[in-house]
């Protein structure tokens with residue numbers, strides 16, 4: 360348990376990097392034999408790329424590090440329950456253990472809407488451990504969206520470049 364919290368704190372540090380640049384604060388790390396070999400934070404707005412989720416970036420970095428698409432001895436830590444794309448990438452990369460913090464009842468595909476990680480019809484299944492640092496992982500999201508509400512006036516003045524209200528709708532629990 361302590362080990363999981365240690366690495367979830369590193370995923371949270373990634374989430375704070377996203378927050379600092381106005382991205383929805385979600386972070387992930389991939390750990391191999393006790394070492395972080397991939398890190399990522401949400402960059403969807405910055406890159407205007409729908410695949411730039413924290414987990415995708417961390418998985419890409421980990422695969423490059425190992426020189427293999429098979430991340431068989433790895434654990435991925437992510438602050439928010441993986442979505443349909445990221446859960447799919449976890450299945451495709453054969454990651455055996457997924458640890459996440461906050462649940463995502465609107466979009467989570469690792470137990471909430473469905474669970475692609477334990478789906479018996481796939482040839483790979485992962486062990487899912489949820490709720491590690493849950494409070495901290497969900498608080499950073501709640502605070503982010505509370506800030507957006509406060510900044511709505513700024514948005515009307517054109518200060519905030521993309522439509523954060525739409526994003527808030529999307530993420531709202």
Ligand SMILES: [Zn+2]
Nearest residue numbers: 412442444445
């Ligand atoms: Zn995702």
